[in-house]
Amino acid sequence: MTRGQIANVDLVKQVNSSAVYRLIDSQGPISRVKIAELSNLAPASVTKITRTLLEHGLIREMEHQASTGGRRAISLTTVTKDFHLVSVKLGRGELNLSLYDLEGTPCGRETHPFPSQPQDALLAALCAHIADFIARRADKLNLIALSVIMPGLTDALRGQVIYHPSYPLAQVELAAILRKALGLPVFIGNDIRALALAEHYFGASRDCLDSVLVSVHHGVGAGIITEGRIFKSLGRDVAEIGHIRVDPLGDRCHCGNFGCLETMVADAALLRQAQKMLAQGYHSQLDPQRLTMAELCRCALAGDQLARNILERAAEHLGQALAIMVNLFNPQKVLLTGALCEAENIVFPLIGKAIEYQSLPSFHQGLPIVRAHFQDDQTIGGLALVKRALLEGELLQLIIEPKS
Numbered sequence: 001m002t003r004g005q006i007a008n009v010d011l012v013k014q015v016n017s018s019a020v021y022r023l024i025d026s027q028g029p030i031s032r033v034k035i036a037e038l039s040n041l042a043p044a045s046v047t048k049i050t051r052t053l054l055e056h057g058l059i060r061e062m063e064h065q066a067s068t069g070g071r072r073a074i075s076l077t078t079v080t081k082d083f084h085l086v087s088v089k090l091g092r093g094e095l096n097l098s099l100y101d102l103e104g105t106p107c108g109r110e111t112h113p114f115p116s117q118p119q120d121a122l123l124a125a126l127c128a129h130i131a132d133f134i135a136r137r138a139d140k141l142n143l144i145a146l147s148v149i150m151p152g153l154t155d156a157l158r159g160q161v162i163y164h165p166s167y168p169l170a171q172v173e174l175a176a177i178l179r180k181a182l183g184l185p186v187f188i189g190n191d192i193r194a195l196a197l198a199e200h201y202f203g204a205s206r207d208c209l210d211s212v213l214v215s216v217h218h219g220v221g222a223g224i225i226t227e228g229r230i231f232k233s234l235g236r237d238v239a240e241i242g243h244i245r246v247d248p249l250g251d252r253c254h255c256g257n258f259g260c261l262e263t264m265v266a267d268a269a270l271l272r273q274a275q276k277m278l279a280q281g282y283h284s285q286l287d288p289q290r291l292t293m294a295e296l297c298r299c300a301l302a303g304d305q306l307a308r309n310i311l312e313r314a315a316e317h318l319g320q321a322l323a324i325m326v327n328l329f330n331p332q333k334v335l336l337t338g339a340l341c342e343a344e345n346i347v348f349p350l351i352g353k354a355i356e357y358q359s360l361p362s363f364h365q366g367l368p369i370v371r372a373h374f375q376d377d378q379t380i381g382g383l384a385l386v387k388r389a390l391l392e393g394e395l396l397q398l399i400i401e402p403k404s
């Protein structure tokens with residue numbers, strides 16, 4: 001056989017194994033007969049693949065009464081509690097580390113200040129933090145992967161950072177560096193895109209295949225899920241909703257343009273607006289000394305007009321940008337995450353109205369706008385990247401046939 005043919009045989013094995021694993025994960029407990037039927041694989045192949053998955057503890061057998069009565073039937077289900085992964089968020093001046101089992105249960109968390117420094121020192125400090133986090137939990141762990149999520153842009157396919165807003169990591173092959181240092185498969189990705197996938201696997205968009213998630217914090221980002229997958233997340237980042245221009249006469253954005261959505265609705269922008277109005281003597285319950293998003297939402301809900309006006313204007317701008325997403329992607333659900341969700345009763349209906357005025361009726365009719373499930377879990381997106389690598393075969397293959 002030529003090299004190409006060998007690669008193809010491996011690929012076919014990976015595709016078939018992951019198809020079987022995916023079926024057991026999504027439909028289990030499921031019988032081997034049913035797997036063969038749904039996957040179009042020969043029963044002998046299904047038996048062989050499930051034997052391998054059983055040997056590696058990735059699935060287990062369950063005995064139960066067959067629906068036809070009489071004899072006991074055997075079904076298969078995935079094992080998720082016994083496998084662990086470390087998810088790291090390389091944030092803005094902060095490092096969040098979490099340990100999860102594959103079910104999504106957090107089994108340990110830490111946050112460390114992580115100041116910027118020259119690239120070599122930064123990478124050494126990152127490796128040291130992760131190694132230390134793992135070392136202190138090493139007993140009784142079955143670690144299968146590490147994931148690193150971050151704001152900015154990444155090339156997940158190459159494991160490369162394209163741009164990080166806080167650290168000098170441009171063009172760094174981060175996945176390869178960490179894999180070498182820590183001996184684990186490493187998956188990297190943008191934090192918001194990964195969060196959208198986490199919502200699809202474990203959270204508020206589990207029930208649909210097409211959704212859009214918008215996150216409003218320091219910046220404004222989005223993740224698009226189409227047919228159960230992140231739209232274009234492997235090689236090139238997309239959905240930079242924060243840089244849609246909503247006010248041609250708006251403030252200058254860090255991207256160089258003027259009036260980007262981010263300059264109008266990110267947390268700092270809203271607090272700046274409140275500060276400015278208070279300084280000009282606008283009557284309000286808001287205390288300029290203790291101005292936070294939580295306070296802004298609290299006062300708006302308590303009827304404070306200034307707080308309300310600020311959130312309403314933000315909702316209209318967000319809705320304007322979201323309407324574009326709805327027209328382009330026709331999602332089944334829109335998810336929002338961010339501090340302004342605390343005032344969802346004010347914000348969500350206005351976003352809905354703006355979408356309604358600016359998108360196709362058949363696209364927005366009955367479109368739910370909901371709060372994302374994971375509002376405060378900084379690292380959950382990393383769990384989704386590992387789960388994806390398992391379901392799509394890349395990580396599954398590494399567990400079944402570790403490379404020497």
Ligand SMILES: [Zn+2]
Nearest residue numbers: 243253255260
């Ligand atoms: Zn911009």
